[in-house]
Amino acid sequence: MIELSKIGKTYLTGGVETPVLHAIDFTVEEGEFVALMGPSGTGKSTLMNILGLLDRPTGGTYRLAGQDLTTLDDNGLSAIRNKRIGFVFQLFHLLPRVSVLQNVLLPFLYTEPYPPDAKERARALLQSVGLGERMNFKPNALSGGQQQRVAIARALVNEPSIILADEPTGNLDSVASGEILEIFDRIHREGRTIVMVTHEPDVAAHAQRVITLKDGAVASDERRN
Amino acid sequence: MSAADIALDVTSARRSRAKRLRPVRMLRLARHAAGALWSQKAKAFLMMIGTAVGIMLLTAVVGLSAGVQNRINQITAFFGPRSIMVFAGGGHLHGAGGRAEAGTTLKLQDAQAIQNQYGYEAVVAPGIFSGDTNVKAGGVGTQTHLVCSTPDYAEAFDWYVQEGAPIDSDDERSMARVAVLGTTVATNVFGAEDPIGKHIFINNVPFVVKGLLTSKGTSAMGFDQDDRIWIPLSTGMNRVLHQDYIRFIRMKVRPDYKVASVVDQITQLIRQRHRIVPPEQDDFRIITPDFIAQRVQSMARTTELVGGALALVALLVGGVVLMNILLLSLSERVPEIGLKRALGARQRDILVEFLSESVLVSLFGMILGVLLGLLPVLLIPRLFPMMPMAVSWKTFAYAALFSTGVGLLFGVQPARRAAKLNPVEALR
Known part of the structure; x- marks a missing residue:
């Protein structure tokens, strides 16, 4: 599904080159649940941004289902983000002024053609994360765990090829975290490809594969089961 | 979802077709923008006041000049459009009948x-x-x-x-x-x-x-x-x-x-x-419909010029206020822009969203301004029958033109700034 070969990222600040990622090589198969670990400042976020097409690598190639994405322009990257990538953020990033349902529908603002069953899909997803009764609430009326569930429904609504989650439980208590991880387990069982950044080993334990970054390079890549 | 689907998406994303903005999409974005404005009614009201005042003045001025034109048409019809009057006595016009000492x-x-x-x-x-x-x-x-x-x-x-x-x-x-x-x-x-x-x-x-x-x-x-x-x-x-x-x-x-x-x-x-x-x-004077039209027009010209200048100033000030409020509110909306980019918004989508907001605000300002401006246009002729004021299609044409212009002109810089935000930094 995802093939990274020799992905590098170097920031240029004030004429000084700061390398953040060095020749990252790995592939993620369809349906895999991968945890991305490593100490702060090792380039996890940068790698996630590249995987999520929010940032471009300064070297190497990124293929999705065999298609090279590094040659796409900004419009092309946006279209692929919209259709093929679902984001779950640590801080939920819900739009406070619109309802839970409208938040889940947000990706469809940018989808061509607009799917005729958009609302049904969004409702079904909210049901599946246990928020069927709260669809018309504003996000502020929900708990953190519930807000993150809305965000997961939003990430899934356009049936993306990969889910990118950046410390999705980092802002939640243990009960809410448990609920969120259960949902991730479930969507993994349903065959989704998931890449999740986390600091916590017990969160990483939900993944079948843990890739550890150190100083901008892959330090270890372990598969379980 | 198969690899073939993804391949199809990538090739279509590569094609220039994906870059075009379809009207349906623009409407969708405009509707979303309307929602954003509705959630901040007080701010939206502040943003539209300047435009409203400008359009109000414009409506009144256009009403005056339409009224003057009507009056000229009436007088011309009364006088006879192809008629000439030669009066005895020189000097200035004292009315169509001339004065007793006219000569x-x-x-x-x-x-x-x-x-x-x-x-x-x-x-x-x-x-x-x-x-x-x-x-x-x-x-x-x-x-x-x-x-x-x-x-x-x-x-x-x-x-x-x-x-x-x-x-x-x-x-x-x-x-x-x-x-x-x-x-x-x-x-x-x-x-x-x-x-x-x-x-x-x-x-x-x-x-x-x-x-x-x-x-x-x-x-x-x-x-x-x-x-x-x-x-x-x-x-x-x-x-x-x-x-x-x-x-x-x-x-x-x-x-x-x-x-x-x-x-x-x-x-x-x-x-x-x-x-x-x-x-x-x-020692005689010649009056024609053109001559009368010029006289009537010159009486209204000062009012028209001053009113028009005031309207323009109000629109400019309103536009600058609009732009500054948009720029100020941009900073609090950076995360929202980052999110939308992550969800697949192109730079142009963000541009359209923000421009829609400024144009919508101006259009609401226009509606308010036209309503306020029509008050004097409709009332003054009732109170002072000699004051020519009339509603004409030009009122609405100018109002729409100028308010859209203000929205686009002063909305474009904040919108461009929003569109150019780096999504990674915006999400941070």
């Missing part, structure tokens, strides 16, 4: 000279208006306007008899004591009786009524046009008023000739006859 310089011979030289270009009717003339019949007396003019008066003023006969050339030649009455005089003096054939005294000179004019009603100036009596010019000069000068020469230019060139020709002719060499002042 004695215009002679019947002037009119005859014009008739001889340019009679093929225009109908020429020389005459005298005399206000407050006493008329009396069968013990009933009243005052009316006396018009002494030749048979051409009817054609020159497009004013014909509805009953009886008009003044004819025999009457003119023989200084006949015959009169044609306006309907008001007829009713005042004879009541419901048929006036034709009856005797009437004008300044104690006995006349026979031979015709009744059609009714023209009240003029745009509030003057009863039917309150008049028409007698032959020769009779008026020699038997009633005892004067050897006339007060006006009315002309109606025939269809194949230009009013302006007839005016030039008769100006030259009268100057020549009166031995006037410019820069010496003319």
